[in-house]
Amino acid sequence: MTEAETTKTDETDETDETDEPDETTAAAAPEPVRPWWHWRSLTRGRLRPAVAAAVAGALIGGASVAWQAKAGPFEAKSACWGMLSDDDVADLFAGKRDIEASDVPITSDSIFSEGPSGVCRLKSPRGRRVTAQVHQLDTRFGGSSDKWADEYLSARMTPLGGGLLGMSSDTRAWLAVPEGCVGRQSDGDGPLVVDMDAGWTTYDDEVDAGERAQLTSAVVRLVNGYMAEQGCEGEVKDPADKLPAPTRFKGEKPDAYCGIEGLRLEGTREADKFNPPVVTAGEGPVRTCDRDVLFGHPRLRLMTVEDPRLAALYTGLKFKGGPKVRAVGGVAGTGFLRDDFGLFQAECQTGDVTFLIRADGTERAADIRTLLPRYVTEEADRIGCGPLRIKLPA
Numbered sequence: 001m002t003e004a005e006t007t008k009t010d011e012t013d014e015t016d017e018t019d020e021p022d023e024t025t026a027a028a029a030p031e032p033v034r035p036w037w038h039w040r041s042l043t044r045g046r047l048r049p050a051v052a053a054a055v056a057g058a059l060i061g062g063a064s065v066a067w068q069a070k071a072g073p074f075e076a077k078s079a080c081w082g083m084l085s086d087d088d089v090a091d092l093f094a095g096k097r098d099i100e101a102s103d104v105p106i107t108s109d110s111i112f113s114e115g116p117s118g119v120c121r122l123k124s125p126r127g128r129r130v131t132a133q134v135h136q137l138d139t140r141f142g143g144s145s146d147k148w149a150d151e152y153l154s155a156r157m158t159p160l161g162g163g164l165l166g167m168s169s170d171t172r173a174w175l176a177v178p179e180g181c182v183g184r185q186s187d188g189d190g191p192l193v194v195d196m197d198a199g200w201t202t203y204d205d206e207v208d209a210g211e212r213a214q215l216t217s218a219v220v221r222l223v224n225g226y227m228a229e230q231g232c233e234g235e236v237k238d239p240a241d242k243l244p245a246p247t248r249f250k251g252e253k254p255d256a257y258c259g260i261e262g263l264r265l266e267g268t269r270e271a272d273k274f275n276p277p278v279v280t281a282g283e284g285p286v287r288t289c290d291r292d293v294l295f296g297h298p299r300l301r302l303m304t305v306e307d308p309r310l311a312a313l314y315t316g317l318k319f320k321g322g323p324k325v326r327a328v329g330g331v332a333g334t335g336f337l338r339d340d341f342g343l344f345q346a347e348c349q350t351g352d353v354t355f356l357i358r359a360d361g362t363e364r365a366a367d368i369r370t371l372l373p374r375y376v377t378e379e380a381d382r383i384g385c386g387p388l389r390i391k392l393p394a
Contacts, residue, residue, distance in 0.1 A: 080120035080132050081106060083225025084218065091214050092198070093124050100125075106134050106226070114138075115192055131197045132222055137190025139312050149313065150297060152195055153305075155278035155290040156207055156247055160216065160239050165191060165285055165307055168243070170211035171201045173219040176309065181232035188316070191309045194222045207246035216240040247281040257371065258289035258302050260378050266370055285310055287379070299360040302371070304379045308351030315352065318345045323393035325372075331380065331388045339365035342372040348385035355379055 079089050079101035090097050099122050106118030115136030122130040137148065152174045157167035166175030174195035179185065182192050196219050198211075217240045224235040250259070257263040258277050278290045285307035292299035305311045321336035325344050335344030335355075339362040345354045355376045357368050373390055380388035 079103070079122060080222060081118065081225065081229075083222050088218060088221060089122060092122065092130050092218060093128065096124060096126075098125055099123065106229075115189075128199060130199070132194065132219075133197075134192070134194050134222075134226065136192045137310075137313060139188060139190045139316060148195075149303075151197070151201070153286050153288055153303065153310075154201075154298070155280050155288040156201065157280065157288075158207075158212065158243050158246060159280070159282040159284055159286075161242065161244075161282060162237070162239050164236065164239065165309060166193075166219070167285070168212050168216040168219065169201070169246070170208040170215065171198045172196065173198075173212075173215035175219045175223050175236070177223055177226060178232075178236065180234070181227045181230060185309060185312070188312060190312055194219055194226065196222075206248045209243075209246050212243065212246060213240040216243065244282045247278060249276045249278055251276050258291075260375065262378055263371065263374050265367060294360075297360060300364055300367070301356075301358045302375060303354075303356050303358075304383070305354040305356075306350075306383055308353070311345060311352040311354040314343060314345060314354045314356070318343055318354075325393065326391050328389040328391050329387075331385055333388075333390075335390070337369065337372065337392055339368070342368045344372070344376050344390050346376075346380065346385055346388055348380075348383070350385075353380075353383065353385055 078085055079099075081103055086097060089099050089101065093099055101120070101122050103120035104118050106116050108116045117135045118133070120132040122132075152167065152172055154169075154172075156169045157172060158169065160166040160168060160175065164175060167173070172195070174193050176191040176193045185191055196215055198215060217238050220236050220238045220240075227235060252259055255262065255264045257265060259279050275292055278293070280286065280288045285305070287304045287306070289302040290298035291301070305314065318335050321341060321343060322338035323336060325335035325337050325342070327333045327344075327346070331346050331348060333344055333346035335342070340359045341356070342358075343354065343356040345352055355372075357372050357375060359365075359368060369392060373392065376390050377386065377388055380386040
C-alpha cells in the first residue's frame, strides 16, 4: 500500500468514528497534562492533515473571539499612555481615525521635586492637533507666568462642578487628580493636573457645547487612567452631560461692571456695547471676567480664585509683586498694587482666596486703583468671606 493510500485510509478511519464512547476508552485513566513543547516534539514533521485542520479551526475561532473582545493582536489601538481608545481619539477629530499619536511617558523628577509629568500629542493629517499634558502646576512665577492661567482659567472655561477641580471649553480642558489618589498637596504646591489643548481659541464665537463635552470626557478618561495606573481605587464620573450652558459675551449695566452690582468706573454713564465682557458661567473654582480680548489674551481681567489649591499659584507673588495692599479689620490677608496688576489674597474660612485685576499694560493703572477695593469687598461677600475691606498704598 502506498503512502497516499495509507493517508487516505487514516482519514477515512477518523471520519467514520461515531459519537458513541468506547468502553475501553472510557475506562482508561486520563492522560497526564503535558507541556506544549512535549507535543511539539512528538508531532514535528508528521502532523496529519486532519489535526492541522483542527488546529487551524481552533486558531480561527480564537481569532474571532479576540476580534469581538478587542483583545490580543486585534486589540483596538490606544493613545496617550494607553488611556484613550480609538473611539475616544476619533471623537476628538470629528470621527476621523487616521490620527497619529505619540507621547512622552509619565515620569517623576526626583531631583527637582516637580511632580509627575508627561506629554501626549495627537495629530491629524488635515492639520489639527490636540496635546494632553500631565504636570504639577508651577507656583514659582505667579500663575505659571500667567500663561497657564490665561488659557485654562479664562472666562470661556466652564467649571466641571460636582466637587471636581477642573474646567473645560471647546478648545481647552483640565482636571486635577483627586487628592485621595495623590495625597493632599503641601502648602505652596500647585495641584497635579491633566490638561488638554485642542488648538486656537476664538473669543468672537460662542463656545461649542458638543466639542466642550468631548474634551471634558477625554480629560476625565485620562485622569481615571492615571489613577488606575497608580493603583488608586474609584474613578471620576464624567460630568459632560451636566455642564451649565456655555459662557458667552453678555451685556452689562453701568453700575454692574463685569456683572458685579455696585462695581463701576468713575465717569461711566452707559454700558460699553462694543466691548461686552465674557464672564465665567457656573460656580467655582474661579470666576473670571475677561475684557477686550485680543489673540486669546485679555487686555483687562478681573478674577476671583476661590479654590485654595489654585490660589497657591499666587501665594509667592503676593509678597513681591509691588507696594503692599493690606486688610482693614475683619479677614486677614495681604497683596500688592502696581500700574498693571492689583492682587489681594485673603485668609478665608475655607482657605486662601485670591482676588486680582490684571491689565495688559500700564495705561489702565487708574482703573485698577478704582476697581480693586470695591471688587475685593463685593466678591468676598459673594463667596462668604466677608466683611473684607482693603487699604491701597499711597
